[in-house]
Structures are given as structure tokens and as C-alpha cells.
Amino acid sequence: MEPLGRGEPAQVGRYRLLAAVGEGGMGRVLLGVAPDGRLAAVKQVHRGFAHDPGFRERFRREVEVSRLVSGAYTAAVMDADAHAPTPWLASVFVAGPSLQETVDATGPLPGAAVRHLAAGLASALIGIHRAGLVHRDLKPGNVLLADDGPRVIDFGIAHAVEGSTDLTHTGIILGSPAFMSPEQADGRPLTPASDVFSLGALLVLAATGYSPFAGASGPQSLYNVVHTHPDLRFLPPEVRAVAEPCLAKDPARRPTPAQILQLLGPLPPVQRPWPPAVHALIARRQAEVAGVVAKKPTRKGPRIALAAAAAAVVAAGTITAVSLTSGDDGATAAPATTTAPPPVTATSAPNPDPLGPDKLRGVDLCQVLPSVPGTGKLTPEIGVHFFECIYETPQGQWLELAVGGPVTAGGTASGELDGLPLSIDDKAGGCTASVPVVDRPDTTIGVEASSAAKPFAKPCDSAKAALTETVKRLRAGSPAARAVLAPVDPCGLVDTATVQRIAGPVTKVEPTGLHECHWQVGGEIVVSLERGTPPTQSKDSYYDSTGTVDLGGVTAYYTRKRANPASGFCDVTWQHHPLENDYSENVVVTYRTSASKLTDDETCRGAHDIAKAVRPGLPKP
Template sequence: MKPLTPRDPQRLGGIRLLTTIGRGGMGRVFLGRTPTGRLVAVKQIHRHLANDPEFQARFQREVDAGRLVTGAYTAAVVDSDTSPENPWLATEYIPAPDLATVLQECGPLPVGGLRLLAAGLAAALVEIHRPGLVHRDLKPGNILLTPEGARVIDFGIARAVETDGQLTATGTMIGSPAYMSPEQAEGRGVTPAADVFSVGAILAMAASGTSPFPGTSTPQILYRIMHSAPSLDQVPSALRELVEACLAKDPAQRPTARELLAATGTITAEPVWPEPVRTHIAAHRADSEWWVETTEKQLAYQDQLAHIRSRRRRVLRWAAVGAVAMLVPAVGGVALSHWAMASGHAVAMADPSLTITPAELRVLDTCKLIDMAVAGKFGARTGDLSQDSKGGCGTDITDAAKRKVTYTLRLGGSVTDRARYDDSTGRSAGWAPILGSEPTGDECGREVITQTGEPAVLEMTAKTPDGDPCDTAEQALTAVVRQLTVYVPLRQLPRESILRVDPCSLFDTAEARALSGDPGKRTATPHSCAVGGSDATITLSLVEKGRPDHSSSGHVKFQAGQYVAYRSTVDLPRRCFLDYLVRPTTGEQGEVLAADISVRSGDVDACAEAGQILAAAIPRLPKP
């Protein structure tokens, strides 16, 4: 996706546009939100095509066909405008990658994935053929993969069977050559069997990575479709007979959509996407969610700014009218105008308030934030962006005076445990007081506390070879806060990532307070939650760090109920650290649920208690 440009419309009908999904020869596709809150994909036709009578007829057919088709395996039409002045079509938005991209990124599908794909395509064809339509252009680019299965989109050249024939009077062939049926290639009329042929070609491509009718030119491909047997050597035997039936030259010999759907049920493999495909689908969904969240926050900011400006104009008009009506002297009028411009109505947005939700804090991309807000304003980044296990990030930036400054942005730290930051500097950023302490050598830190939801500490430290590190840290922190008031850069994490989870939601509250003793007070940061009292302090953390199951990690196996966890070999009296590997990520890293318990009395087995807390928390984690 890409941001809207100044030339793009802000609205189409009642739909507010958010981002650009893509552009092509026919038009542009935007992501939008309807007044009811529904996300839609909006196709706007290019103006030079909108006045073409033949294209108008084709676009009207697309709208009509989309309205006829309903079901769980297609994208429903939500709204449209077919007028020549500005034609557009809004369909249900499906946050999923297309099959062509998935095959390119992940390679051919195994039998289980092929079964799920075939079942989804067959079910979609049942819905498309029920009202008498033929899609005519099934291809990997028109098939989206969701966690539940395949969805068919784009009815641009769909037609009713009874009015079919050649789509144009000149006999032009319509469709994508590699997936055309022989009757389409010959320019003959098509029936629903043409779509079944396309499914066969798609399944062969998904199974092998190559077309069953390979060729180096369109004429060669079409000739092979009409006259050659398909190349199916790499199609698994469990699907080969079904694919061969779909690719029969004679339309009458192909299965119907219902027969195809029934046949997919006889394939013995479990219908599931392989892990690389599931990861790709989750990443695409996370990317879509990031764009929606980021863009809507920007739009809300723009709306707020427009509202403030509107109120300012009303105040100035009121001041002018009052000055004339009451015959206020010119000097008084100037004073009144000065008061209006200096009021909260005029200057509120000079330092917009910092509002960031707990959910945003948990997936805040501190590396992207420091790169945008600090490196973009205070110099050139000369060091790598280094992210720690708790989501903090640091880098080196060389400023205009050729000083190399090391900046580190951290998110977290208990708001109730701030011994280093007891003093207010008397200044603010985003309407939040900037707190700080005296520098330690050439390093100094400044912080603000977010006030939306669970308060959290946002800390910036700066290490400089000369100059005032505290002033440097404060300027950088102010730039970061201002960036956050415009939009919040979020990490693009899989939906099942534990870093999205509120760590306090994992506690069995009654059990934790019984173990900790009075007062059982809870403190939290975005990725950790602690319950502390007279008897113990229990902390659960959700982090990405080195895998505890590897021999070099300094951990040994520990049975936590029915789960295998790993105990740190660090020996501390009355304290125990347990790690549970939720899922590996990249290289030697993994997402880990960590339990840390510190007991006040020597009579309690800290590791046994930590294992009990961990075993109760694990079932509350998101399922992969």
C-alpha cells in the first residue's frame, strides 16, 4: 500500500479513502472506510476509459455480476457509481495476499494446501455459476488467500451464459492466456466449464510452479492449450486425475463446480496452508492493519487541526464584528485580535497532546520511530538500528557539527519506580511534563509518561562527546513525541505474536495475589506485569530474545505443569527465572513468556511457584 497523493480523491460517494492499494491500466484501487465503519476496496476507473461506451458496458457488467454473487468465497459488492463522470466500485476488503504473490514468495503448495485451494475455488464457482454467470478470467492474481481458504475477486469480464458469445464484435479474446480454456482461445462462446478449466490450470501451476501449457509467446501458449496435452508430471498423484479432468479439451468432459467441490473432499491430506504461506498471510494482514491504524490516526489529526482552524476563524470573525459594532478603537481591535490568536483556540496544535493506546505501545516500532524523528532531523545515521529484547532501540547519529551522538529510545520501566527521574525540567512535550535527572558523565536521559490507558515511560538517552547531553536528549525526546502525535509507527508482527498481548491478562489474579500477599499491588509496562506484596513479587514478561531451548543459553529444562519450560542456571536465593518458548522467530531468536518470582521467605520454593504461575498463563496466550 501507499499513501494518498494530493491528486487522489479524499472521498468517493460516502466512502473516505485511506490508502492506495494499487494502480493499473484500468484505474486505481483504494482502501476506504464506509460511514458504517466497513473497510472496502474501491476501484476508480481512469477518466479516459470512462467515456468509452464499450468500457462503460463492461464496467456495468462487472457491477451487476458482483451484486449477483454472494458467498463466503467471493468479495461482495458494497457500493458503486457507474456514471460516466466518475465511475467506481466498492467491494468487501479482504486483507490477504494474492496467489501469484504467495507462489512467487513461498514456492509450490503441498497436497494439503492444494486441497484447501481447490475447495475454495470450487465453492466460489458454485456461487458464481448459481445466478448463471461465468467469471472468464480466473488466474492467480484474482485469487486471495485467507487463513480460512481462497477467495475469488474481480468480475470485470464476467458475463451471463445466456447472453454470451464473443465479448466484442471484433472477436477479441478476453482473459489471461495461460489460464484460458480452449473455447476461449478459439474465440468461441463459453460456459461455466471454462472456469473449471481455469481452475485446473491454476492447480497445476500451484503444484509445480510452472504452467501446464508452457510457452514463450501468447500464440504458442494458446496453440498448446488447444492442441497439446497438459504437462502434469510435477502435480502430486492425489490431485493429478482431478486436474486432468478439469483440463479436458471438451467442455462436456469436465466436472461441474459442484462435482469439483465434492471431489476435493476425497483428497486425504489435511486442508491447511503450509507454515510459510500462513506466515505470509499473517504478515500481509498485519501490514494492512498497520496502514489502516496509521492512516486513520493521521486523518483524525488532520480533522482535529481543521476543526481548530475553523474555530480560530470564527473567533477572529467574532472579534472583528464586535470591534465594529461597539466602535472599539483601532488599538483595542489589535489587542482583541492578538488575544484571539494567542488563545487556546489558536495555539493548541502547536504542541498537540500525546495520545497513544496500550495496544500501540506494545507494538511500537522504536527503531522506525527514532530513525524518522531523530535521524531525520538531527543528522545522518551512521550506525545500525539496534533493537533490544524489550523493544528499545539505539543508534549513532552524526550531527552538523560532526559529533557522533548515541541515542537510545526505551519504552517501559515502572512508572512507580522512577528514582532516577524525580525532577521535572519545567518543560513539556505533547502536554506531558518532561522529567529528568543530572547527567552521568557524558550521558543523560529525559522521559515523559504517557497517560492514555496504562501509563508508560518513554525515555530518551543521549551520549555525546561534548556539549550538553541533557539538552540533546530533551530535543530528541520532543521530536519523538511530536512524531507520535502525527502517527504511531507500529511493528508489523504476525497476528499470533505474543508481543501484541497485554501481559496482565495472563495472570490468574486471585492466585497471584494469594501468593504475593498484601497488598498484591499490580504494576505494568507494555511487555511486563508484576504483582507484589509482603510475601513475594511475581512478574510475567513477553519478550523476543535468544531461544532458551538452545544449549548455549544458560537454561535447563523445567516441568511447569504439563508444559516444558526452561530454568535459568543463575543461582539466586529465593528467586527463580523460568522461560517458556512460545514460538521461534528468526535465527536464534524466539518469542518467550518469562516468569520471574522473588519470595521474601526461605520456606517457599520459588521455582515451584513460578512454574505454577507459568502453567496457568500459557493457555491464555493466542493460539498459532
């Protein structure tokens, strides 16, 4: 991201501008903040397009239709003005790299990640096509990767620009030649099948690192798209089975997005679908955004309302927590010299309710659902995390039971379930039914049902039935987990006074899910209790440095990264209790700084000191 240039406007419409994100063939993208605190990608279309007599009307029409597009895998249009001197539109900001940036930085994605990418792209196209749009420019730069899946951006805008007399006179080709469909390259009318061809080309890029049609020049790429067949021999078989039919030259022979989801079959539910290097790249991008938002404004005028804007980066309707400060420079790890305001805390006396956080932490989720009425006996297949277990039904359907995981509550209000407010999130590929944890409305008890089963079951019916049985069994008293750390409240492991002595004034203490706690300081301190593989020293070149540190006789592993001169993070991870099958219970302490003068060594020293303070409160292994 780059700072705004001298003389550039500080505001477009209702959106206060913070930085320049990038520039493409259609316009310039800026990071903006709405009056309600949401971050937005504000695209100002190049002034040249505004001279075309028909452009503004096409732009207005396409934006209106684009507003009808919704879904988990698109960045929704928030606002637009086709009549402004420089037309613009604002869409939900996604703090993640593009697919092209990801492949360039980390290399091709493994087959499992490409299948999740395919499912997300197909689901996005279902929503786009349902609104009556054809994307027309589905390329690696228009697919962003967020922590929980891909996001498709700029849908409908390519069509608004088409027809410009300026473009016709200059001979510019609209779209990206290596990812166009043959009919688009030939100038024929486009149907939704054109986007499916582009999807197939994207899958090849993701799996191999190169486009299947890229030539030495744009015309050569167009020729390849129309006349040559791609070499798919080196694609993983599970990726080729999906990509190859999408790349049929005849549009009528390509699958629809819904059929692509059927080709993919059941995908195991995952919270983080990408390889670790990709998630690290996403975290870096989020830290960059956090640093921009946290900086003091350089223009005259009111300060940005960070209470609203700095708490979240909104990505396709999903709120991703970001570490931000009040915008004041000079946060240090030294004790505060003045009395800090009392922190806002979510901790309280133990809650005896079986659906409250204290009881739910200690439940063995893979023992909660031995069966569901109408479905039959369930088989627990995957139970890595404290907060989830994935079951398989006799019909081959996947049911993911998640209690107090890192995903915030969502869905549409759908009445009640056993006296609790019920939410249903019906989406392509599955359906989630959830109810809130008692006293924690931001945390849910939920079941996600996949849509792939034989005979096909209605996923929302399956999810609701499984959730009903879950609530019943939890209230009756479910088996306790054998894990040592699972029942522990992470917010109770270190007192506020200790955190304040190490990191400065604490303004808020807030749990995330049931196994993670955040202390808002001059940045953020996070303590997470996890089940996973035993930690080792990272060899990932993404980090500035890695190593070990002694925590009073226990070896911990740290990673350190400086995102920009004022922001960075240091993680400290150690194994608390070994488990069978090469797993362990681990503790992770993260110190993220923002708009801070702390050095890298000081940041890691603060993380180490918090880790040492956490250890005495942990139960014996």
C-alpha cells in the same frame, strides 16, 4: 502498499482512502475504510473504459449481479458507482497474498494444501455460477490466500469490460492467456465450464510452480491452451485426479464445481490449511495493513475512527483480529508516567455453569461424543488441539467438535437448541451447527459435519444431532482432559499492572476463544496455550532473526520480524509439558507493535519480560 500520491482524492464515494494496493489491466486498487469501520478494496476502473458508450451499463449490470454472490470463499461486493467520472466498486478487503505471490515467495504447495485450495475454489465457483456469472479471468492474481482458505476476487468485472471499442481497436486480449479456456482463446461463447478449465490450470500452478500452458509470449500461450496437452506427470496423484478432468479441451467433458467437490472426497477439517511459510506470509500482509491503518492521516480532515476500523480486517465475512494502536507515535516499553485509564477486561469470577468457559476449558473433547443417536458409535481420529476433536462416523462422515476455538461465531440464526440460540452455517462441503458459550457470546460450541458420507447423510442434520448430544453430555459432566494447561485461563496468568509496567498503558484485556488472551497496549500482547509439536529454533528465512532465550531455567525459542519501520512482532515459545506421540503443551507469548518507535530488541525484550511474568502462574507440569 504505497501511500496515496499528492493531489489524489482522499475519498471515493463513502470510502476514505488510506493507501494504493496495486494496479492491473482494468484499474487501480486502493485500501479504503467504510463509515462503519470495515476495510474495503476500492477498485477504480481505468478512465479509458468510461469513454465506451456501453461500458457503464455493462458495469452497472454486472455489479448488480455480483452483489448476489456470497460465500466463504469470495470477497463480496459492498458498493459501486457506475455513474462516477471514474467508475468504481468496493469489495471486502482480504489481507492476504495472491496465489501467484505465494508460489513465487514460498514455492509450490504440498498436495494436501492444493486439495484445500481446490475445494475453496470450487465452492467459490458454485456461488458465482449460481448468480448467473462466469468469472472469465480466474487467474493466480485473482485468488487471495487468507488464514482459513482462498478467496476469489473480481468475479463478473471482466465481462463488464468486454466489448469496449477501445480494447477492440488496440487488440488487447481480455484475461490471462495461460489460464484461459480453449473456447475463450478462440473467442467462442463462454459457459461456467470455462472457469473450471481455469481452475484446473490454477491447481497445476499451485502444485508445481508453473502454468501448464505458459509460452514465451501471449500468442504462444493461447496456442498451447487450444492445441497442446499439459504434462501432468509430476503432479501428486491426488491433485492430478482433480486437475486432469478440469483441463479437458471439450467443455462438456469437464466436471462441474459440485462434481469437483465429490472428486476431492472428504477433507479433514483444519483451521490453518497452508504450510507455515504461507501463514507467515499472510501474517506479514496483515501487519502491513495494520501499519497503514494505524498511521496518522496526512491530509486535513477528521481522523479515521480506529475504534471501528482498527479492530478488524474483514475477509469474506470473517473477522481476523489485527494489532493496532490509537495511531499515536512513540509507544515504548517504559512504564507510563501518567495514570492510564482502567482497562476494559473480560475476566470475571469463575463461572460454575457446565457450558461456561471455566468448565469447558478442562473438558477432554475426544471423550465427549462416544456416539450420537441415529448415527452410531463415533471414533475420535484427530485430537491435536485443546479446542477441537475430529470424529469419524460409521458411514465415513467427519464430525469436528470445536469448543472455544479461534474461529468467531457465525452462521444464520435458526431457533434454539436446548434453550440456547442456535446458528446454522450451511455451505458447500459441509455444515456447522453452533451455540454460544455461556457468558461468552463471541465464542461457540460447534459441530461441523462434512458432506461426504456413504450413504450420504445431510450434513446439517448430522451437525445438529451431534451438537444436541454434545450439549446434553457437557451439562451432565464430561471427562476432564489430562492436559495440564487446558484448564488454565490465560487472562489470569499475568496481572494488568505487570503488563502495563512492561508495555505501557493497557486499554483492553480480552480473551479469544478459551485458550488465548489479548492485552491491547501500544500494539498487542497475546498469550496462547497450545498443544502441538515441541518448539525448536526456526530456520525459516522469513524471520529477521531467531534464537533462544532463558526463562529462569527453561529454554524458550523466539522469532522476530519487522514488517515496516513502525511495526513488527516478536514471538517467544516454550514447552511446558511433554506428551506422548511427540506432542507437547506449549506456551506462546507474542508482542506485536504498530506505529511504534520500539526497536526490534526492545520488542523482543518486552515479549521476554511478559513470558517471565507468565511462568509463575502456570500449573506444575
